[in-house]
Amino acid sequence: MELLSLHFGQAGAGPKATLQAALHADEIPGLLVAHHLRERLAALEAAGRILGEVVLVPVANPVGLAQRVLHSPLGRFELASGENFNRHYADLTETVAASVDGRLGADPAANVEIIRAALREAAAALPARTQVESLRRVLLNLSIDADVVLDLHCDSQAVLHLYTETSAWPQAEPLARLMGAQAVLLAEVSGDNPFDEACSTPWPRLAARFGPATPVPSACVAVTVELRGESDVTHELAARDAQALLDYLCWRGMIAPAPGDAPPVLPPLRAEATPLAGSIPVSAPHGGVVVYLRELGATVTAGERLADLIEPMSGLVTPLLSPVDGVLYVQERRRFVPTGTGVLRVAGREAVRTGKLLSA
Ligand SMILES: [Zn+2]
Numbered sequence: 001m002e003l004l005s006l007h008f009g010q011a012g013a014g015p016k017a018t019l020q021a022a023l024h025a026d027e028i029p030g031l032l033v034a035h036h037l038r039e040r041l042a043a044l045e046a047a048g049r050i051l052g053e054v055v056l057v058p059v060a061n062p063v064g065l066a067q068r069v070l071h072s073p074l075g076r077f078e079l080a081s082g083e084n085f086n087r088h089y090a091d092l093t094e095t096v097a098a099s100v101d102g103r104l105g106a107d108p109a110a111n112v113e114i115i116r117a118a119l120r121e122a123a124a125a126l127p128a129r130t131q132v133e134s135l136r137r138v139l140l141n142l143s144i145d146a147d148v149v150l151d152l153h154c155d156s157q158a159v160l161h162l163y164t165e166t167s168a169w170p171q172a173e174p175l176a177r178l179m180g181a182q183a184v185l186l187a188e189v190s191g192d193n194p195f196d197e198a199c200s201t202p203w204p205r206l207a208a209r210f211g212p213a214t215p216v217p218s219a220c221v222a223v224t225v226e227l228r229g230e231s232d233v234t235h236e237l238a239a240r241d242a243q244a245l246l247d248y249l250c251w252r253g254m255i256a257p258a259p260g261d262a263p264p265v266l267p268p269l270r271a272e273a274t275p276l277a278g279s280i281p282v283s284a285p286h287g288g289v290v291v292y293l294r295e296l297g298a299t300v301t302a303g304e305r306l307a308d309l310i311e312p313m314s315g316l317v318t319p320l321l322s323p324v325d326g327v328l329y330v331q332e333r334r335r336f337v338p339t340g341t342g343v344l345r346v347a348g349r350e351a352v353r354t355g356k357l358l359s360a
Contacts, residue, residue, distance in 0.1 A: 001063060001066075002062065003060075003135070003138050003139075005056070005142055006041070006055070006057075007053060007054075007055050008041040008042070008045045008050050008056065009045060009051070010050075010053060011052075012052075012053070013051070014052025014254065015052040015053075015147040015148070015252070016052050016146040016148075017052075017053075017054050017055070017146055017147065017149070017249055017254055018055040018056075018057070018143040018148070018149050018150070019055070019152065020060040020142075020143070020149075020150075020151055020152065021057065021059065021060055021152045022034075022060055022061060022075070022153075023060045023061050023085055023195060024061065024075050024076045024084075025059075025060075025063070025064025025076075025085070026064070026065070026073040026074070026075035026230075027153050028154070029154045029228060029230075029233050029237070029238065030153060030154065030227055031058070031059065032233050032238040033241045033245070034056060034057075034058040034152065035238070036238045036241075036242035037056055037242045038056060041054055044246070044255060048256075049256040049257075049258070050256075051255065051256055054254070054255075055143075060139060061085055061135065063078065063085075063131055063135055064076070064078065064085055067079050080132070084360065086151075086195055087194055088136070089193045089197070089198030090122075090193070090198060091193055091202070092123065092202055093202045095118075095122040096115060096118040096202055096206065097210075100114050100115055100118050100206075104210055105214060106213070108216065108217050111215065111216050111217075112216075115202075116219070119144045119145055120141070122144075123137070123141045123144040124137075124141060140195075140199070143195075143222070144198075144199060146199070146220060147220060147221070147252075148222075148252065148254070149195075149221070149222035150222075150248075151195050151224045152227055153224055153226050153227065154226055154227045154228055154229060154232065155229060156230060156330065156333040156334075157228075157229035157231075157296060157330070157332070157333045158296065158331070159182040159228060159296050159297040160180060160182060160225075160226065160227060160241075161181055161185065161329050161347075162175065162179070162181045162185070162224065162225055162226065163185045163187070163190070163226070163276065164184070164185075164186060164221070164222065165187070165196070165197055165200045165201055166186045167188075167200075167218050168200050168220075168221040168222065169184075171218065172184075172221050172223050174248060174251050174266050175225075175245075176271075177267050178245075178247045178248050178251070178264065178267065179244045179248075180244070180270055181270060181271060182271050182297050182329060183274070183279075183327050183329040183347040184271060184273040184274065185273075185274065185347060186273050186275055186276060187275065187276035187277065187357055190276055191356030191357055191358055192356060192358070196224045197222070200221065203216060203217070203218045203219050203220055225245075227241060229333065230333060247264040251263060272349075274326070274347050274348065275349075276357045276358075277353045277357055278324070278347065278348040278349055278350050278352060279326075279329075279345055279348070279357075280323040280324050280345065280348055280353070281342045282307075282322075282342070282343055282344050282345070282346070283340055284309055284337045284338070284339055284341045284343050285318060285339070286318065287336075287337065288309045288312065288336070289309070289310040289336055290307055290308075290332065290335050290336070290343055291309075292306070292307045292344075293305055293307055294306050297327065297328065297329065299327055300322045300326065300328050301322060301325050302321075302322055302323065304321065304322040305319045305320070305321055306320055306322050306328060306344060307320040307331075309337075309343070320344065324346055324349075324350070329346070330344060332344065
């Protein structure tokens with residue numbers, strides 16, 4: 001099995017960004033966005049406009065992409081272990097803390113360099129006893145020393161939304177504006193170590209551990225970008241999303257504007273950031289046919305009827321109500337669901353959930 005990474009610009013010449021597509025292998029919108037990015041990045045490189053390095057992983061999960069069960073692709077979980085491909089990334093904080101202890105000083109930029117070197121070393125030393133461990137190690141090594149990590153996913157049916165670590169939000173906010181995100185979910189720890197958190201969370205944790213005398217900035221902004229739903233695969237959307245991602249890198253000074261052009265203008269924020277702990281899933285209390293009554297992206301109120309669940313033998317109709325005031329941002333694509341299926345999710349403002357905050 002091979003993993004392809006395309007490297008544009010020059011490593012070490014400036015800031016680094018890594019973008020990867022479809023870590024959950026059968027999330028196809030990211031694959032098409034990466035295809036558009038590949039052409040655009042090659043042109044930007046030829047024009048000398050990439051000021052550091054941009055790494056593009058056009059297929060982040062060849063293991064999952066090769067999995068098939070009864071004619072259906074199965075890219076979310078590894079068949080051999082049952083593990084979610086976007087969980088169980090190593091938290092390198094402790095290893096790096098031990099390595100840099102006593103070596104940090106008052107200069108934040110120097111501290112970033114010292115910590116990045118330790119992160120590279122720790123990521124390179126991760127075990128790769130199985131195929132999925134090997135995949136995780138390769139991917140983490142491509143991103144662990146990046147200033148910006150953009151992990152391109154999608155949901156079942158959804159509006160464009162983002163997940164990021166709370167302390168990274170000020171740096172990610174322009175991305176939300178440029179992409180027109182209709183929900184942004186923030187968490188310090190969302191549970192089971194997804195990829196974006198493995199890249200970003202060592203920084204705030206090291207900052208807290210070593211204190212203000214040896215300042216450690218949030219030097220990696222890592223965002224999980226949910227490119228709508230599984231079937232939202234069109235050239236129009238992919239070209240627009242690729243442009244927005246490049247505009248973000250341009251806004252951050254990683255890509256030079258075209259000669260004579262001003263830097264990109266930030267559009268208004270479409271949705272305020274809300275806690276991931278306030279995003280409430282609604283599950284099917286019994287099996288049945290799902291009929292949605294509100295459109296994705298709608299602002300809804302607690303108690304509002306968002307869908308009907310119809311048990312076709314008995315004729316039982318169970319209304320599915322909004323658990324909170326918020327934005328209806330995800331729906332299940334299938335229209336017949338077994339008991340317990342997560343049917344929809346509403347992003348509310350109050351952090352009411354605890355424990356593992358991501359779906360399985
Ligand atoms: Zn995903």
